[in-house]
Amino acid sequence: MDNVILESVITCPVCGAKKQETMPTDACQYYYECSSCHTLLKPLPGDCCVYCSFGTVKCPPIQQDGACCG
Structure with a gap:
């Protein structure tokens, strides 16, 4: 998991709201x-x-x- 970024900001395509989330490493x-x-x-x-x-x-x-991830 070297150099893997776990934080991502999701932007809602409907309302444009943004929220930072921690991505799971064991599932999609x-x-x-x-x-x-x-x-x-x-x-x-x-x-x-x-x-x-x-x-x-x-x-x-x-x-x-x-x-x-399939």
């Missing part, structure tokens, strides 16, 4: 509820998790070896 996070408008976010097509779609930093597995 497929769903994320916006704390502002309560929209349930899901990854965009081709992405494995909400961090890869809406975060400022890709998830740890992608950072490490580019492989999806």
